[in-house]
Amino acid sequence: MRSWKLGNAFGIGIYVHWTFLLLVGFVAYKDYQAGGTGLFGVVTLGLVFTCVVLHELGHALMARHFGIPTRDITLYPIGGVARLERMSERPLEEFWIAIAGPAVNVAIIALVAVPLFLSVYFFEGNPNAWADLRANRLLVELIGVNAVLVLFNMLPAFPMDGGRVFRALLVPYLGRLRATEIAAMLGTVFAVLFVVAAVVFMNPILILIAIFGRFAGQQELAAVRYAEYHRQMPPFHALPVHGEVLDVVPVSPHADEPAMRMSEPRAWIIWGEGRPLTTYWIE
Ligand SMILES: [Zn+2]
Numbered sequence: 318m319r320s321w322k323l324g325n326a327f328g329i330g331i332y333v334h335w336t337f338l339l340l341v342g343f344v345a346y347k348d349y350q351a352g353g354t355g356l357f358g359v360v361t362l363g364l365v366f367t368c369v370v371l372h373e374l375g376h377a378l379m380a381r382h383f384g385i386p387t388r389d390i391t392l393y394p395i396g397g398v399a400r401l402e403r404m405s406e407r408p409l410e411e412f413w414i415a416i417a418g419p420a421v422n423v424a425i426i427a428l429v430a431v432p433l434f435l436s437v438y439f440f441e442g443n444p445n446a447w448a449d450l451r452a453n454r455l456l457v458e459l460i461g462v463n464a465v466l467v468l469f470n471m472l473p474a475f476p477m478d479g480g481r482v483f484r485a486l487l488v489p490y491l492g493r494l495r496a497t498e499i500a501a502m503l504g505t506v507f508a509v510l511f512v513v514a515a516v517v518f519m520n521p522i523l524i525l526i527a528i529f530g531r532f533a534g535q536q537e538l539a540a541v542r543y544a545e546y547h548r549q550m551p552p553f554h555a556l557p558v559h560g561e562v563l564d565v566v567p568v569s570p571h572a573d574e575p576a577m578r579m580s581e582p583r584a585w586i587i588w589g590e591g592r593p594l595t596t597y598w599i600e
Pocket residue numbers: 372373376415418419470478
């Protein structure tokens with residue numbers, strides 16, 4: 318799908334997907350409908366997505382710190398995506414990479430909003446500093462946008478940041494597979510809640526987040542399942558059949574045990590609990 322390059326940051330390409338234009342149109346229309354010119358909505362949107370890019374850069378630079386490069390950062394109507402070269406399998410690294418995004422938004426609030434408030438309050442001696450600042454609509458937007466980005470992303474809805482943090486905390490106790498299963502299950506619960514919220518608040522973006530979030534979550538769960546079973550494979554000679562393992566594939570999308578396809582003779586081995594359970598011979 319078509320994306321346009323906005324520029325580079327820290328050697329990482331920043332792109333915007335064409336569907337983003339639909340969001341610009343939607344926001345301008347909403348603003349216009351609410352009695353505005355449409356301009357303030359678009360300016361706010363620019364502000365939101367500047368903060369989103371900084372958020373994604375937080376993930377990307379923390380990943381780089383752990384030796385994981387980022388291919389690119391792309392803006393979609395549902396948010397930004399930093400495409401990392403690979404996911405860290407160390408829970409502590411994943412924890413820091415996930416939390417680095419929302420931490421950037423906390424930093425923006427702390428660096429921009431708090432000093433401004435304090436300067437008005439203390440240096441100008443204005444006891445109504447907060448009321449005065451509220452008159453500065455753009456500043457309030459900046460605080461609000463970043464607060465929402467932190468709260469929304471930190472919901473324990475895998476594969477969102479909070480869900481990743483949640484999984485990282487479970488991994489040392491339950492292992493990577495079980496932790497991902499539980500996080501993905503909670504992610505599905507949140508996807509349903511997002512759909513309900515989308516209907517209540519008449520916000521189509523939430524439905525898209527629910528659909529794509531759930532899809533990405535299930536994809537990642539499948540990848541972890543595959544990797545874990547692969548890792549559990551015993552040495553080759555322990556297998557009850559001869560020949561070369563061609564690949565390990567799930568029997569069905571919902572099967573807990575994948576099967577191994579052998580070259581000679583051709584057989585399917587149902588794999589479970591780290592050992593072969595059943596062998597099917599293919600004539
Ligand atoms: Zn994030």
